[in-house]
Amino acid sequence: EIVxxxxxxxxxxxxxxxxxxxxxxxxxxxxxLAWYRQKPGQAPRLLIYGASTRATGxxxxxxxxxxxxxxxxxxSSLQSEDFAFYYCQQYNNWPPxxxxxxxxxxxxx
Amino acid sequence: EVxxxxxxxxxxxPGGSLTLSCAASGFTFDDxxxxxxxxxxxxxxxxxxxxxWDAANTYYADSVKGRFTxxxxxxxxxxxxxxxxxxxxxxxxxxxxRDDGSNYVFHYWGQGTLVTVSS
Numbered sequence: 001e002i003v004x005x006x007x008x009x010x011x012x013x014x015x016x017x018x019x020x021x022x023x024x025x026x027x028x029x030x031x032x033l034a035w036y037r038q039k040p041g042q043a044p045r046l047l048i049y050g051a052s053t054r055a056t057g058x059x060x061x062x063x064x065x066x067x068x069x070x071x072x073x074x075x076s077s078l079q080s081e082d083f084a085f086y087y088c089q090q091y092n093n094w095p096p097x098x099x100x101x102x103x104x105x106x107x108x109x
Numbered sequence: 110e111v112x113x114x115x116x117x118x119x120x121x122x123p124g125g126s127l128t129l130s131c132a133a134s135g136f137t138f139d140d141x142x143x144x145x146x147x148x149x150x151x152x153x154x155x156x157x158x159x160x161x162w163d164a165a166n167t168y169y170a171d172s173v174k175g176r177f178t179x180x181x182x183x184x185x186x187x188x189x190x191x192x193x194x195x196x197x198x199x200x201x202x203x204x205x206x207r208d209d210g211s212n213y214v215f216h217y218w219g220q221g222t223l224v225t226v227s228s
Contacts, residue, residue, distance in 0.1 A: 043221060044154070044215070096213055097168075100156070
């Protein structure tokens with residue numbers, strides 16, 4: 001199983017700040033990496049796939065980068081709706097055994 | 110608008126069985142692979158199973174292999190998860206999800222149905 005590790009576990013930031021979240025894979029997943037945002041009481045919402053492609057309707061303040069085992073999600077200017085949990089997910093292996101990271105909570109400072 | 114609505118979550122005793130359902134609308138159901146994903150405070154988000162558009166291919170997480178069965182009825186635009194030999198660690202919010210047809214990324218999610226395994 002490919003283990004996904006996210007850091008930090010919690011990030012305390014102020015609205016308008018730039019934030020960078022990290023995700024590391026235990027082995028290479030190429031660019032088969034997605035990011036999700038989950039607000040309390042809601043299902044996760046896809047933000048980024050293919051490591052850097054924004055999903056439909058996702059604003060440009062979200063960007064993803066990386067390949068292999070190291071990935072980052074950057075939010076250029078944090079909005080109120082961005083205080084939430086963020087998860088990475090790999091979809092590289094076959095037969096499929098899709099795995100998520102443990103998440104990063106972005107909270108208001 | 111894509112909609113996925115799960116149902117069937119209840120409190121069930123360890124060793125018991127349960128079937129979850131997911132009703133799909135707003136897209137051509139038989140064009141897409143469908144998934145079940147669960148979430149618990151202990152394990153976080155965990156992919157459970159997937160089924161191809163024609164039900165010819167199914168895959169499972171090791172944690173549920175041999176106990177859970179995924180199926181679909183394209184005529185009813187519905188996805189199912191038959192859960193047997195339930196354990197306390199199966200307690201979770203179960204989501205159905207749809208990918209985009211080209212990779213196993215969850216582009217659409219339902220709101221989830223809660224399964225609690227407890228005596």
